Amino acid sequence: MTTVLVGTDSVHTTAAACDYLGPRLDTGDTVLICAVPEGPVSERDAGDAGNVARTRLVEPTVEIIEQNGDGTSVSAVLRDAAEEYDVDEIVVGANRGDPETAGDPPGSTVRELLAAADRPVVVVRV
Incomplete structure (x- = not known):
């Protein structure tokens, strides 16, 4: 059984993460x-992200977790x-930079996560 954390700031990021995860997960796994987000998030935004994933x-199994x-x-x-x-x-999304330009770096949050995480991090294009 696999447990995956999807860090999201929008329904678009959640959708991209789900597109990546869909073929990789089975019954018994948890998302x-x-x-x-880098700014305030409303309960509705968090609920919408959960609805997209579900x-x-x-x-x-899809669960919404709240972190302060x-x-x-x-x-x-x-x-x-x-x-x-x-x-x-x-799993996180990267939507910075020009999608037509190869090699554009992700934003600072993704770079920091990649540098400091103690487990695999997957970055999906939003």
């Missing part, structure tokens, strides 16, 4: 949706959640 991922950053970086919030829930993999 944790953690809405952690609609796109039929086999695994209290001024902590998004990367640190995701790392803490990954540790707390003992996840096997973290």
Whole structure:
């Protein structure tokens, strides 16, 4: 059984993560949706992200988890959640840069997460 943490800031990021995860997960696996935008997130945004995941991922269990950053970086919030829930993999989206330009770097949150995470991190193009 696999547990995956999806760090998301929009339904678009969640959809891209689900497209990546769909063929990789089975019944008994768990997907944790953690809405952690760089600005304030509403309960509705978090609920919408969960609804997207529940609609796109039929086999695994989908849960929404709430994390309070209290001024902590998004990367640190995701790392803490990954540790707390003992996840096997973290999936985040990158939507920075020109999709036509190869090699555009991801944003600072993704770079920080890639540098500091103690488990696999998958970055999906949003």
